[in-house]
Amino acid sequence: MFNDELVKKIRAAFPRAEKDYTGRKRAFFDNGTGTLVLERAAKAEAKARVDCSANIGANFDESKLAKETVKEGKEAVAEFLNAPSGDTIVSGESATRLLFDVSYAIGKECNGTENVVITELEHYANVSPWNELVRQGKIKEVRFARMNLEDGTLDFDHLQELIDSNTEIVSVTSASNVTGTKIPLEPVRKLAKEADSYFVVDAVHHVPHGLIDVQKIGCDFLVFSGYKIFGSHGSYMYMNPEYMENLRPYKVKPSTNTGPGKWESGTRNQAMFASIKGVMDHFLWISEQVKSQYEGKFKEYSGKRCDYKIAMSATQQNERELSKAVLGGFDDIPGLLNIPKVKIYGITDVNRINERDPTFAFTVDGIPNEDIIKYLWAEGGIATRAENFYSYAVEVFNQQKVNRISLVQYNTLEEVGIFLKALNTICSRK
Ligand SMILES: Cc1ncc(COP(=O)(O)O)c(C=O)c1O
Structure with missing residues (x-):
């Protein structure tokens, strides 16, 4: 699991985690389309x-x-x-x-x-x-x-x-x-x-x-x-x-x-x-940061495999917490499950969070996807998009486009909160 200090350090490893190149503070939720780049990789x-x-x-x-x-x-x-x-x-x-x-x-x-x-x-x-x-x-x-x-x-x-x-x-x-x-x-x-x-x-x-x-x-x-x-x-x-x-x-x-x-x-x-x-060195670095939490675990792994296992396990645990917040909300902020008119495509049961990655597709009854995406960007600084994402599944859901947010290791609970508040606001409009 990541603690607050580690989240800060991870964000510091990505030059654009906090603000985009124009200096605008925003939350980058378009990771499924392409993530931000690590400074060390660049x-x-x-x-x-x-x-x-x-x-x-x-x-x-x-x-x-x-x-x-x-x-x-x-x-x-x-x-x-x-x-x-x-x-x-x-x-x-x-x-x-x-x-x-x-x-x-x-x-x-x-x-x-x-x-x-x-x-x-x-x-x-x-x-x-x-x-x-x-x-x-x-x-x-x-x-x-x-x-x-x-x-x-x-x-x-x-x-x-x-x-x-x-x-x-x-x-x-x-x-x-x-x-x-x-x-x-x-x-x-x-x-x-x-x-x-x-x-x-x-x-x-x-x-x-x-x-x-x-x-x-x-x-x-x-x-x-x-x-x-x-x-x-x-x-x-x-x-x-x-x-x-x-x-x-x-x-x-x-x-x-x-x-x-x-x-x-x-x-x-x-x-x-x-x-x-x-990128791989970054995962090894994450392992160093969280290793003490995994003492005695993953005995079947050795060397760098063990480090990758530790790094990915911590990443996954962190992402699962974020996923639960996206679905169920937190601190009185309703999550996707509780916002009227929101339809989620995919697993919604928080007890089955391990069957999914932190990627969420949704539409809102009566509000065009484009309006949702524009509002999220204008009011919440949430960078994401609505598309078909070249996905066959979108056709099977009988949609031309869906809104999607996808989270990775540098996203935070605070950003999830900003996203949910903005979505709640636009969904509550008549
Ligand atoms: C599941 C999946 N497969 C394949 C691709 C295509 O990857 P690339 O752009 O490297 O061809 C994507 C890109 O979004 C993807 O999400």
Whole structure:
């Protein structure tokens, strides 16, 4: 758990946590779209840009440093995901791009009879790459496992029904970027592996909220993006080494035929690896701050894994307290559950807070989303938005757009209070 002093220190690590670049005090609640950047990540990125802008592969110092920067960044990502080594991490421009790359490569192996099973909770980054395979005739169909409309959870029985011997890929999000609802990944892996399918995980939304362990999940591919976890743009994908070698991504002839380099088209941006290393160092720093609270716990973890476990557990605990306040209110301020006319999409039961990330989608009967968002910004200094968020789930809820707030480690109870007061005010207007 974070105490007040630690929250202050964490906020101090983000130059824009308190005020935006114009000097306006505001609460940043648009984190699901892209978080604020850590000072240490931004500085490391800028330094790498200047010190090792040279391309890797030569024997002079800048080139050697560029190579080392990429290696260190990948190793840090591998440790954070509990991947076997930095050589199992493929980098790319975005999570969307990496998922398309996987779909192209697997599509080459298909004969038009296969299906891909996904869920109604997905971001389109985990929908369109598979639909594209249907369009090209590489697979027969994409099947969508139902989302339970009342709480945004996955209908697991339906998922089970959809998977059969022709299922080539099962690909799911670890958490919806709209409702925050998490999908229990290990049971899905079990079903995917029983059907001898590839198992793909889109961890883009969940990554700042909980510890990921690719070996425990047992996935073949797992992707996340640096800009959703306090770093720069650029994304990272864990790949099962066997598939990394055996699949055939599109590549230019002279590039390597083995390892991540086979998948990484063109030249890397080494500065993004410096940035992500800075992000991982920040989590190690959080662990130092809260370690004493976890003495004797997590004995099955060692070294940096234990530090990441501690840091993410404390982060999660803190976020769960904020989530309870968002839903249930506090100090006489009504929460989302108690504001008349507010409809919440997703889990609303505070006793089930561990099944969701701190991301809340809502609409207000009779008040257009745009008016809500404008008011929150003008009166409360709440930076957030209403959109479809490229989410398939928004369509399933039969909405074009929803309002969304998504919180991360630098958000505070005070900010939640400001948000709720502003929302209460606009909702109480006739
Ligand atoms: C769950 C989820 N998946 C994928 C993406 C796409 O990520 P990227 O912008 O890195 O392609 C997003 C972005 O919002 C997301 O929330």
